[in-house]
Amino acid sequence: MKKWVGTILAVVIGLVMVMVDVRPVRAASDTNDPYIENQIHLSQIQAIKAWDVVRSNTNITIAVLDTGADYNHPDLKGNLLPGINLVNPSRSAQDDNGHGTEVIGVLAAEGNNKIGVSGVLWKAKILPIKVLDKNAVADLDLVAKGIHAALDRGAKIILMSVSSMSYSQALTNAVNRAEASGAILVAASGNEGDRVAYPAAYPTVIAVGGVRANNQPITESNSGPELNLMATGLNVYTTKLGGRYGTFSGTSAAAPQVAGAAALVLARHPNLKPIDVRQLLYQTAQDLGVPGWDKSTGYGLLNVHKAVTTPMSMDFLEPNNQRSRAKAFPIESQIRGNLGPNDTVDWFKMDIPYDGKVTFHATVSVGSASPMVATFYSDNRTPVTHYIGNGDTLTVPAKQGQMMIRLMRNGGVSGFTYVLTSRYSINPDRYEPNDSMATARPLVGNQISVVGNFHEEGDQDWFSYYVREYGMMNVTVTPDTKRMDIVLNIGKQDGREMRWDPSYDNGDRDDPTERAEKEVSPGKYFIRVSEYEQNAVNAEYTLDLYYTPVKKDPNEPNDTYQQASPLAGGNLMTGTFPTATDTDWFQFTVNRESYVSIRAPFVPVKSGMRLALFSGNNFNYPLAMTNSVAERADQGREVLGIRLQPGKYYIRLNSSVSFKYDLYRLTVNQQELIAGYRDISTHWAxxxxxxxxxxxxxxxxxxxxxxxxxxxxxxxxxxxxxxxxxxxxxxxxxxxxxxxxxxxxxxxxxxxxxxxxxxxxxxxxxxxxxxxxxxxxxxxxxxxxxxxxxxxxxxxxxxxxxxxxxxxxxxxxxxxxxxxxxxxxxxxxxxxxxxxxxxxxxxxxxxxxxxx
Structure with a gap:
């Protein structure tokens, strides 16, 4: 199943211009947009208050990678630049879906123009780049081309309300170019209720999740170590196709609010670098949940007013000069801090999801060879110390759990600023090397569960399983994140040839598990588990194999009443129906007038099983019968209850639904009747x-x-x-x-x-x-x-x-x-x-x- 980009689109790229509009503006309460009262999100993120300081930025180009824009919308057209259509280059960037129009309306619907709504930005230069088709779907590589196109047009903020659970090298290259070019990237975290999606998952992209009006994350909002900020993500009132207005929900609605805030920050401080803008937005966010950064809400709720009025700190994570005050350093992120004569130590804590390694790239503002000393403390491991200079890259083993990090100024070095960018890689799983048929790991037993991963690009995991008798094999492979797109292959060795089933690749965003159920015959089978895009994924999958041999019916042959198996009172009898034409007969004797209760404690099928009771004197007409054996068994009810006189009786069972991998259970209990009753034999009355x-x-x-x-x-x-x-x-x-x-x-x-x-x-x-x-x-x-x-x-x-x-x-x-x-x-x-x-x-x- 090929991974496509889904809608949560929005990209903003800004180009610094000469003029900066920071003049006093009228109070927010004077805004004349008629639907402003519907835009509750503007108050939640303090944008209305920020407009008293700055409201527009026409000095940069903001690129929005989405489905395009409605160029005829009266509330948008004044802020739109001629766009780019990468889906169909011969056409304009006119929106044919509506998502892009909604995103741009949140970002930069023209404010105070007596029309409709207002964006976070009143005036702006928005460059729509159409990377999503009319169904709001695109290949990841097209998103990467969109970033390059935006950079070629000088964009300095790029907004992407798009998401994909798959890694892409082309997208990685584009994100790296944007950072090197001085462009700010903002992306929606995704709406899968899983890990943060790409491109938001990159450390230099601001990953934005969505919250409700009460500042609680919306259920669908992705979370994890890559998450940075939250903004309103439910019922955001915005522009719609055809000049209309309405609500818009999801992290797609949250991301343009952050992009707009970034543009307003640049309007106030046009010389800030992308990392400066990112750090300032994180610094001024309203903390949600546990103090400091957390994987559910990042650094907190966007606060536009504070972002445009608060001086930027080069080390907003202070105080963290003691281990007990260590600040969070997510595994896929970027931090900045200062060390100097009066602040010689910074402590951080990093949660490691699996055994693996963390790679750090350092930028240090002084030219000394090793101005900083980093010591890493993992549970049950000897601390590891590295000396770090500008441009250094180091890799540290990391055990699952929490790793503490101490950064110290090296003696004799003056004060400096550092930036550390982290990348995490999972260790190979315990079954490696098993990348080929020759190295396939054997699986033994009827119920097996193994945990594996794809620790490097192109990794494949091979397993073998030997079947000794006919049966049913069920294989499920379940990833612990939707970033992993499993492909399952099963084949049988036939002499020197391999006979492969068609690939099991039916998982989707809602249910990524791959499942295979097949009848097997004696021989050797191979199971290959791979990732569709052949990507390395920092996650694990669980492979569960269940083998059930064909059950032997212990009472066969009993296909006629002459072959009926004796059924003693209270004893458990079992059987199978390997074909829909099979019939099982049982017989029992009643010595005294009794109430006979027939029960089926377990039936492998949900319906289709039938029972008939005959007297030994007449096989033409049953004394009683039911077609609801399975249904009554499932409900724990008696299948049949009847008064019987002394004599021999026969039970006929059959099923329109065959089963051979499990046994039905049947019991017959007799209760002697006293005066016609079965419940008074020992009663005092x-x-x-x-x-x-x-x-x-x-x-x-x-x-x-x-x-x-x-x-x-x-x-x-x-x-x-x-x-x-x-x-x-x-x-x-x-x-x-x-x-x-x-x-x-x-x-x-x-x-x-x-x-x-x-x-x-x-x-x-x-x-x-x-x-x-x-x-x-x-x-x-x-x-x-x-x-x-x-x-x-x-x-x-x-x-x-x-x-x-x-x-x-x-x-x-x-x-x-x-x-x-x-x-x-x-x-x-x-x-x-x-x-x-x-x-x-x-x-x-x-x-x-x-x-x-």
Missing amino acids: RTEIARLSSKGVVKGFDDATFKPDQPVTRAQFATMLIQAMKASRMPVGSYSGNTSFLDLPKSHWAYNNLGLAYQLGIVKGYPNNQMKPDQAISRAEMAAMVARAHNVPLYSRSISSYRDVSTEHWASPAIEALTSREWLRGYGSLFKPTGNATRAEVIVVIAKSYKL
């Missing part, structure tokens, strides 16, 4: 439940359960009482239907029984004409209803049989009456009157009170 069930007083549930410990509802209890009265040959009459309740429709299953119980005075209603048929009854209510059903004489007692039922309790008379008759019992000295009455407790009370 088993006898009463069985007896009253046989008399038709109570019924269980469809799944062959009685649920003896489940609470009883008013409807259920009324039904049990009416059925008990009928079983005792007591006259109950019939429900007249004269009384109606709002919550007891005729369609309710217990309508007649509840109505009859109410008519007989056994149950009572609630206020607002409600019966609450499905409400659970308490033990106190159970006692009261049984007493009413039997017309038991009730009277208050002077002494209670239970500690938790006072003689004043509303149900005390009924509880005491039934207790004295031994129809019910408590829990020792407690009755628990407010506790729910269970189905078992109710059955026992009914059995005793009706002598059933």
